[in-house]
Amino acid sequence: MTDGEQVLRLPMPSDSPLEPPAEWEGLRRRCPVATVELPSGDRAKLLTRYDDVKALLSDPRFSRPNAADGAARIAPRGAGGPAADGDGALNLPDKGEPHQRWRRQVGKYFTARRMTALRPGMTRTAEDLVDAMVAHGQPGDLKAAVGFPLPVYVICDILGVPATDRDRFSHWSDAFLNVTRYTGEQSAASQAEFMEYLSAHIAATREHPGDDLISMLIKESEGEGEGLSDTELLGTAMGLLVAGHETTANMIGKMVAMLLAHRDRWERLLADPALVRTAVEEALRFDTNLGFGMRRYLTEDVEVGGETLPGGTTVVCSMPAANRDEDAFTGADEMDLTRSPNPHLTFGAGPHSCLGQALARTELQIVLEVLLRKLPGLELAVPAEELQLIEGLLVGGLTTVPVRW
Known part of the structure; x- marks a missing residue:
């Protein structure tokens, strides 16, 4: 396959929500740098080989795209959300x-000791x-009973915001991450409401600090050390509330679905619960639905996969395709x-790898441990092929995970 023969559209369809697109293997072997069309109609380059994806994600010269720089957009014109177009909505330093x-x-907050x-x-x-x-x-x-509420409770506790507002957080993060559902x-x-809510929370925390992350960051910014600005505090709170519950909530559902889709996997864990940690890592690797991939905007010419990509190119790094590369696994x-x-x-690689990955791993491990212990007879209530993906969600997820026990 060459660029002149075919332009693929993202997201690529697959026969089952838990299975990879058929094109991945051919792309890795014959066209590791492919031309793709995003839902916006803009074109970008797609990387599917492990070494190429890791190298670009690890390169400190390149960061997330900014639509103002002429980078390819994911969302169609007039559609949401802000995060989809890399317009700096979180106002955080990126390089x-x-x-x-x-x-x-x-x-400093996401250490192994704190986890x-x-x-x-969390347990x-x-x-x-699960009891409820x-x-x-x-x-x-x-997903609705366990996958969504657990990460919300945890990240709200970490940030010191009331978990009773979880439905509002769900709406705000969906509007932030879904590129087709909203104008x-x-x-x-939604972003303005979100910013107003968290700005008020940060102001209240200044008056009555606790032992949460925002309080810690405020104390450091008021001390002698290097602190965060008010804008950075707001961006941090927004980013962690969105990423800290949306990605993990969806991964909990996908992980359990993957394990239950083949009964021998679940039985293996029941026989040897000590495998929970490696099982979580393998579920993270095996997940085919991580959304649209991690984008990078090239500010200079770069050689990737034997092809020179000119500055101004938007590159989509497909981590799930790279995770299925036989040369790496x-x-x-x-x-x-x-x-x-x-x-x-x-979780990415290099200077932009996921900051909360230790937290996500802990939550995934805990859910799996609790389910194995409390519901050993857990099974999917529908065939795996009937599970449905959430349309337009940047981070990828299933609409529901129906189960019985």
């Missing part, structure tokens, strides 16, 4: 020392949610619950 300073400040301290509380919350799902009767929707005006209005199309090491790219 160089300012970006590293921001990561140092926020990363260990949070684990008992109790997960147990309560069971009490409500079957079949249940695992540009609707997304802009033996038996890449098989879900191996014992796979170790497992250097998947689901």
Whole structure:
């Protein structure tokens, strides 16, 4: 396949929501740098090989696209949301020392020690949610009953905002991340509401600080060290509320669906619960629905896969396609619950790798541990082929995960 022969449209369809598009294997072998058309009609280059994706994501010269620079847009003109077009909606530093300073400040909160301290509380919350799902009767929707509320409760606790506002957060993050459901005006209005809400929360936290992340960042900004500006504080809170619940909520549903779609996987974990950690990593690698991929805007000419890409090119890095690369993973199309090491790219790589990945891993592990212990007979209530993907969502997810036990 060459660019002159075919232009692929993103997102690529697949026969099943849990299976990869048929084109991936051919792209990796014959056309590792392919031309694709985004829902906006703009064109970009798609990378599908592990080494190419990792190299570009790790390159500190390039960052997320900005529509003002002429980068390719994902959303059609007039559609939402702000994050889809890389217009700097979060107002966070994205390159160089300012970006590293921001990561140092926020990363202090997401340490292994803190995740260990949070684990008992997360486990109790997960147990309560599973119990409530069971009490409500079957079949249940695992995503709505457990997958969505757990990350919301956790990230709200971390930021010091009331989890009772979780439905508002859900709407705001959906408007922020869905590129087809809302108009540009609707997304802009939601973003304004979101910013007003969090600005008021930050102001209240200044008056009455606690032991949450926002309080910690405010104290540091008022001290002698390098602190965050008010704009950075607001962008941090917005980003963590969106990414801290939307991505993990969807991954919980996809992980459980993948494990239940083939009963032998679930039975393997029941027989050996010590495999939970490697099973979580393998689910992260095996997930085919991470949305539209991570975009990078080239500010200078770069050689990728034997092809020179000129400055001004928007590149879409397909982490899930890279995670199925046989050159990086033996038996890449098989879900191996014992796979170790497992250097998947689901959380990205380099200076922009996911800051909250330790938190996401902890939540995924806890959900799996609780479900194995409380609901060993858990199974999908519909065939895996009947599961439905959320249309237009940047991070990829299933609409529902119907289960019985």
